[in-house]
Amino acid sequence: MTQEVALDTVIRQRIRGLRLARGWSLDALAARCYLSPSTLSRIETGHRRIALDQLVPIARALGTTLDQLVEATEDEDVVIRPEPDVSEGLTTWLLSSERALHGITVAKMRITPAHATDQLRVHPGREWFTVLSGTARLRLGERVILVKPGQAAEFSTMEPHSIGAHEGPVEILTIFDHDGDHAHRRGDSEVLRP
Incomplete structure (x- = not known):
């Protein structure tokens, strides 16, 4: 269950991060994915459960894929030790x-x-x-x-x-x-x- 919560948090951070990287307000993203700004705000802040039918248009509007948006984070080492x-x-x-x-x-x-x-x-x-x-x-x-x-x-x-x-x-x-x-x-x- 903790992994699901952690992934859920990462997905929310990705949505907000991609939106801000594009310089978009909640209103701008909402218009592109046909959701209300308040729904997007609650998704980003964790006050609303994320539904798959919402993630698809959000990912499309942000110029990414659903796979990239929900990709699990792994705890493996990020440092490469070349031989x-x-x-x-x-x-x-x-x-x-x-x-x-x-x-x-x-x-x-x-x-x-x-x-x-x-x-x-x-x-x-x-x-x-x-x-x-x-x-x-x-x-x-x-x-x-x-x-x-x-x-x-x-x-x-x-x-x-x-x-x-x-x-x-x-x-x-x-x-x-x-x-x-x-x-x-x-x-x-x-x-x-x-």
């Missing part, structure tokens, strides 16, 4: 959990000149990275682009590409979509030899 995955010239730390960010993988990578970058990869999707330290050597087809600390790169991964270190180690923070995660971390993409 390094080491291969020749490349160390990767996963900074997102397996089910996080809708198929997006966030990773920190340390690349040294020992990491072979002569193999260009191609796979569906897009890739983004920013350089934390050192200089990254990004190969996109025939082009070589040097990306320095504080700079970022974003590109289509349908173009043959590789990321390496230029004149010393480089550390990057990267975001892969689902296809990029499989290609770079699991080696499932097509490797093109120059």
